[in-house]
Amino acid sequence: MNDILARIALCVESGKTDKASPYPPGMKGQDGADEITKLAIEEGLGPARILDEALIPAMAAVGERFSRKEIYVPQMLMAAKAMNSSMKHLKPFFQSGETKRKGKFIIGTVSGDLHDIGKNLVAMMIEGGGWEIIDLGVDVSADKFLRAIEGNPGAFVGLSALLTTTMENMKKTVAVLKEKHPGIRILVGGAPVTREYCDKIGADFYSPDPQGAVNYLKQFAV
Amino acid sequence: MMNTFQYDFSELDVDGERIGRLLGYGEGYQADDFSGLIRELVGNVAPVCSAKAEYRIYPVEEWKNAGKSVTIHGIDFSLKNVVFAQVRKAESFALFICTAGPEPEKLCRKAMEDGDPLASYIYDMIGSEIAERASRLVLLEVRKAAEISGLRVTNRYSPGYCGWDVSEQHKLFELMPGNSCGVSLNASALMNPEKSVSGLIGIGADVNFDPYPCSSCRRTDCLYRMTQERNNVT
CATH class of the missing domain: 1.10.1240.10 (Methionine synthase domain)
Structure with missing residues (x-):
């Protein structure tokens, strides 16, 4: 090097x-x-x-x-x-436009949840992987995710939840996003989230740590 | 009856060593590169911290075993299995709100705006810990008052934990109108200031404080369990 x-x-x-x-x-x-x-x-x-x-x-x-x-x-x-x-x-x-990013990644903590440390860490690591980050913040409604997706065609989406009780909002958000945009790829994470839960709610990828998300996205880099 | 408290930072027992442990460093972490920064940031919070707490006592009106709920002052609280089982024998409840105040989150936000995510993270941790320690002091106050009447207390439980839905926080706030802590709730049941804790403590002759509350629950992925294990506090 x-x-x-x-x-x-x-x-x-x-x-x-x-x-x-x-x-x-x-x-x-x-x-x-x-x-x-x-x-x-x-x-x-x-x-x-x-x-x-x-x-x-x-x-x-x-x-x-x-x-x-x-x-x-x-x-x-x-x-x-x-x-x-x-x-x-x-x-x-x-x-x-002289240098291209690998793609766009929309990220936010789901509605009803204010925790942002994990979400920020994932955002920083994915940005470090060469992706453009659209960070919607915390307590993000499904509608806000939809507007961001519509403004950034082809973007991937990351949903974070830290409370067992707000995981339900993650499920609802995935359902709304997949209904409007069936082809969109949604990554989920957060302390109580598991691979089984990811599969159950119809999300596309779960990782217990930020690097897993970076590695998953590599295959889609433009 | 309304009981209010204002805590001096020194009463909260929040210091650099404690925050270091919460950040993941074990014994001897003082040798780590960040110990000076952690102490500095704790020092920045200390003079501006305005931790407050309040609790109000309400008698139990009715238990509903089928729905795992309890009626307090005409409001049904759907406690769900874990909390219901722990407080079932309570005769009254202390509903409480406590807050670290807005200062830690202001410092947290400012640090992030200044491009310092580490300081922001540490301020966030300090704010959480202040609110957590304040809620522990509330428990001790309620216990002290209960013991005068020959009664005992349960652990403290908060909406959002142990399966108790976070939206139930709206009901709790209904019974704490004009709380002296200045904590408000938005439509998503999120508190402002963010670094606040609300919940209930059961009081009665036949209730028990469980030093290992997580042993009655099978969830291993719960934030409360993780915090308890990490923090080793009850």
């Missing part, structure tokens, strides 16, 4: 955002993902290479370590923060 790309990947994996960031202590005072990405672009490394060869593999490594319980949520969030500090340099290229 190109040395600069390797350094960006290391910063993201380690959660090293920028030079001013004291985290991780072992990299204090060193350039972070922010400065090194800027340098990479100045040196002519294309945004697609930065995304495909540094950010995506680095976030995948973070996701795998989280799945294996080698790191906790704080480390994952620091990695996501470092990824965002790199991604801000790439966004102009996405907006101009």
Whole structure:
């Protein structure tokens, strides 16, 4: 791997955002993902290479370590923060169309549920997988999901629920979305959700951790 | 009768070590890179925290075994199996609301807007823990008052947990009009401020406090069970 790309990947994996960031202590005072990405672009490394060869593999490594319980949520969030500090340099290229995202992913916590940590983690990891995120927030009605789907044809949908009692709203939301858009692929997750429940309510995919969702989406990347 | 409480942050026993454990770090986590940040954020919440609680006592009017419900002040609460079994012998209930106040979620939102998801997450955890600790203090207050009359208390139960539908929170709030905590409910039964807890505690001569409430339930995927196991509190 190109040395600069390797350094960006290391910063993201380690959660090293920028030079001013004291985290991780072992990299204090060193350039972070922010400065090194800027340098990479100045040196002519294309945004697609930065995304495909540094950010995506680095976030995948973070996701795998989280799945294996080698790191906790704080480390994952620091990695996501470092990824965002790199991604801000790439966004102009996405907006101009020079660099393409892998696809669009609409995500939200279902109606009646205010919990957003898990939803945010999944959103960050999927964004790190190269996808554009449309985050609808928490307590999202089926109608709001429908409007987002209609505004973003071809998008995938992620539903989150943390309470056993709001899982029922997940079921209703899946039913409404599938009725209007039978071909849409819906991913579900959250502490009480299981693969069996996913199958029962007619959703397409369940993963107990964010990386599972990233891996599932890879087959559909454009 | 309305009983109101305002808690000083120091009474809540929320410190960096406790938040660290909730974040997943075990004993000795102080050596971890985040311990300083956690302490700093707890320190930011401490001076602005406005934790409050209130409980009101209502006698039981009628038990309905078939529907696993209880009537309090003319309102039927459909408690479902687990909660019904635990509180069935109560003679009265303490309905309670407690809140961490709006400050933790303001800090949480601000941190996210500032592009710091980790700080946002930790503030969220601190807010949840303040509300949880306040509800534990309410339980202790109710227990103290009950014991004066020679009565005992059950565990505290909240809509949304143990199979008790979260929409029942509307009924609970009907019996707490103008609550002094300033907590309101939206149509989806979500509380504002978010970091709030509402619920009931059974009171009676023949009720029991269950130190292992999850042992009577087979669900292993329940957030309440996970929190209890992680937090090791009752």
